[in-house]
Amino acid sequence: MLTSDKCLSPHVPTAQHGHTRLRWHKPYRTLVRTRPVAWTCYCQATVYELCEGGGQAFLRRTVQLDGKPEVHETSLRSIRTTKAIWTELLSGRAR
Numbered sequence: 001m002l003t004s005d006k007c008l009s010p011h012v013p014t015a016q017h018g019h020t021r022l023r024w025h026k027p028y029r030t031l032v033r034t035r036p037v038a039w040t041c042y043c044q045a046t047v048y049e050l051c052e053g054g055g056q057a058f059l060r061r062t063v064q065l066d067g068k069p070e071v072h073e074t075s076l077r078s079i080r081t082t083k084a085i086w087t088e089l090l091s092g093r094a095r
């Protein structure tokens, strides 16, 4: 674990009891260019990103395994809805 003074991004807290379980699937191949607009701290084994593209958004989850990251994404939704889910994730109410 890196020292906390290198941590600039939020850490994902332990999921609360009864939290919303998000549906994660393998990344779709999409023609729309997407870019991460927010992300959680890379010092944690699992990194979450809020990605936007084409007026929509989704969350990406990367589990940093040794040399072989495992990537899953949520479905495309409106930016507003996805930002609400992102807030839930960062507060431990969704995972």
Ligand SMILES: [Zn+2]
Residues within 6 Å of the ligand: 004, 006, 007, 008, 011, 041, 042, 043, 044
């Ligand atoms: Zn950190």
